[in-house]
Amino acid sequence: MVRKCSVAGCNNTAGLHSFPADLKIRRQWLHALGLEDREFPPRAGVCKLHFTRDCFSNAMQVEMGFSSQLMLKSDAVPYANVTPPARTPRPQRRPGASTSSACIQLPLSRDVSCQTDPLETHTVGTQLSLKTLLPHFRSEGVQANVSCKDFGVGMSNADPLGLSSTPVKRPRLDLDEQLEDDALEHSSLEEALKGQDSTHDPASLDSSLKSADSSTPTHNSKKYIVYESCIMELFNVCPVCTRACDVRTQRLGTFLSVKQWCPRCTFTRHWNSQPVIGSVPSGNLHLSAAVYLSGASFILIEKVFKAMKLQLFRYETFQRHARAFIEPAVIHHWKATQDVNLQSLSQEEKVIVGGDMRADSPAHSAKYGSYATMDLRTNTVVDIQLVQSNEVGGSCHMEKEGLKRSLALLESRGINLDCIVTDRHPQVQKFLRERNITHYYDVWHMAKGISKKLEAISKQKDCEKLKKWMKSIINHIYWTAASSTSEPERIAKWTTILNHVRDVHTHEDPLYPKCEHVIRKTTDKSKWLQADTLAFYKLEKLLTKKRTLKDVAKLSPHHQTSSLEAFRAVILRFAPKNVVFPFIGMLCRLYLAAMHYNENVDRPLAETEEGVPLFKISFPKSRKEECRVKPQKTQPTFGYVADTMDLIFEKVFVNPVPYTDALLAIPVPEDLSP
Template sequence: MRSHLRSKGIQVKVSSQSVGVGTTTTEMSWATIEPFTSTPLKASRPAKRPRVELEEDTEMGNISSSEIDPQDSTYDPARSVTAETESSATSMPFHKDAKYIVFEKCLLSLFESCPVCTRACNVCPHRRGTFIAIDQLCPHCEFFRQWRSQPVVGSTPVGNLQLSAAIYFSGASFLKMQKVFRAMYLKTHTYDAFRRHARTYLEPAIIYKWNEEQNLQLHYLSQNKNVILGGDMRADSPGHSAKYGSYTMMNLQTNNIIDIQLVQSNEVGGSYHMEKEGLRRSLDLLEESSIKLDCIVTDRRPQIQTFLKDRKINHYYDVWHMVKGLSKKVEKISREKDCSLVKKWHKSITNHLYWSASSSDSGPEKVAKWTSIMNHIQDIHTHSDPAFPLCQHEQRVSKDHSKWFHPGSTALNRLHRVLTNKRVLSDVEKLSPHYQTSTVESFHKVILHFAPKNVLFPFIGMLCRYVFSLRT
């Protein structure tokens, strides 16, 4: 503690008597007391009357803006220098100001003695969530002041609003945070106050910012040609019992989210139709923005195939979704009798599908490369299809003939029916050669942190959590 130093608090001449903070100087400054520089001592005298019990979410009637830092008429400004506690000299914004956990007894001990006459004062605290205002009145010299723990904007304490924003924007659950606060006896506001902050401030701000950024993205795409988008739907629960379904449209060339359409199942007559409705709304938005699509990459749902075909949009399939379906069928064959050899080729078959899609320039070439797998697993590396007449690997003479399939074997026949049927060949021809929807799937994994599937949110709350997950 430094003597003869002006501060934002109140400086008065006092005796060496302890007033709640251990000191022996003849002049003390309330604002220059730094933490952990002195050991707090017990107050020299108790308060004249016991402090008022704090109540949950008390009204702000006693701490209105008209009562900020009031002074009695008998108070002499010449004896002390009073600075406005809420007009800080620093330009640091409220939300970046550091916060600390302060124990109630330690806080109230600072107001037990009058800074003017050093006698015991009447202390009356008022709390609203994380905010506390303390009225200090000296019955002897009639000194009065009110201290606030945090700024107040309008009638909303900044700390309460910032806590709600921190919980909302981090994807945390208020009810879980409330359990932590209660376990520590740390005061906080109620869930109703949290929802009021979300409806009044947080959610409108998120929607406004998203609309602003989305308009910039749409304007950028309207200036470009050959736009390639990827789309996929995420349901808020597994199976066909979902209440909400969100369709995400991403620019696969830049990995930027272009549009998110949240669809409620009762709008479209069931969760089965939510993906088509979400895609339709996204495409309508793109058309209104004069965006010309080169192609769109999605999964292989027949409903989506028919819809995009009717709208005359080039449609490609994501390779991973097709690999996932074929992989299950190949694994099932490998468990059958006399088909154990299929398990050894399982990984090679799935890799071959990726290679057929990424190394081809046309649909017929993809089909030719894909069907060559049936000859390759028999140790035959020349093919009748002119689009792919010869395997591209080095020609080798195999010494282990047991790893190859034999013509007419049960395993080979089962694989042939699964890998080269009419539907599979039709889908292979439309596999996306370069861009996939894996980035959209990664975004959906991020959403799980903000909107887990086992928690139900209101419509606007669900949409805001989807949008805010983009900031991560």
């Protein structure tokens, strides 16, 4: 027999509420309905049409779609006549919206028993507002229906937590799972996030990279460190009936998904700690890119995270992000900036470049040799060539090969070289001589070599006086290179140091017959060297050797490679020598170092509020307990990081094929050991 309403003349069978067990309240119901005890059937009930809206404790939640069953207050009393339900104006349905979609009805008055206002805000994690739940067009990229009873993204009404009809004993279930391999990342996460479809086309992800309420891209939005206990405070209690809820969490690296379900009123909610693009949490990819582009070490970052109990993905995930998205973006960004620099150099009449190689480890055990070519007029790195030792038959041949590749690139782009400044590498000397390219030597490298030999001689017996002249001799090298215009003039000025240390300031060579400094009489004659002493003999032998004179003749008169030495210090921040990198990883870190150096090479000097330049004191290792005053520059900028990050999220992730093809086109040599 079908159960129906017990009020005379009402045959409604839906929304029945049984008579209360309390005798006093039952008599109030019978009196209000005009019934007597003898007319009271055993399975009697009263439908919801005989109650006013104030008789229900969750009327507002039902109207908003957060609950499906009305709950009577303990003191509610029905009426014999049918009470018309309070209604609010229905919003106009938009064209194309499904007729079966439910709408949010905001009540005109607030329910006293609820003690809360309608939800008008949205959490940062879900990026949803109440308007999102209104009837709307369904995106072709997401093949899923969104019900109005969902308080988050992608929830179903039947069994939102994947639980059985039997209530779970514990109010909270933690699934602290680390799903790190490819299969779990691309399948299990999609099952956890039912709003995402596994057949979603990555080419349609442009719109998903921006939040629903703002035009700011996801990777440029602010992030915060949130404790687990603070998150769970939002989900432990049902906002509808204030009862304990079943809460299930699922973690994937830095990503946290929370599912809430109330067994009493069937309230459901699904919250994500960060947006998901495709099947990858954006926070995981963003952290991998930030670590890689800043030159940091994932191993050290992992230690920091473990010390703070911060959740992090595995190193394999970091490597996967680097191969698939980060390294293709770095290579593309460097090639784009390099093309601009080479195009600018091709329009100049004469270009002066400097070249130097940096080995990844000392001596003959080096695996990689990175040859950097720099425009010495603007101190801009224009090219980097990475050579592996087994490509050229040994580490001693890597510098020549790197120079050959750089010069071939410059010639192919139509750049007219005036000269090149390098160190005194014998293979480089011969190669440039055969190519008829003007070649100059860096002064600092020669001064360093002579200073080491002078220091060794000054420690010998009867040669202690040379220690007083070391600084003057090194200064004489720089003055000779800067003040001479021809090779014979350099040699003439260089050899005059042998007369100067003997207090002789007139010379036989007509190219430089007399010292330019003011001749002063000195009272301390002990500092001068004598021609018949052992100290002068060894000094003369060192400074007038055939190779020394040949190298002095080719000292660079204008530009030096000191900027290349500064660039090598920047490389240490991105690719330290105590870490082994694969070929592509090493190449990308060299590109990052070059982009960082080029962006910050022309930083202005730092000044006080009054406009006074700032200086700082440094103690270089080469000065040996002597200090230097250096101008202090402004803080470096990292625009290349922001540009590469935009490229990763807005282009490479959307369509990685052209970027990975460019990466795969780079020839990678075989490993040193099979």
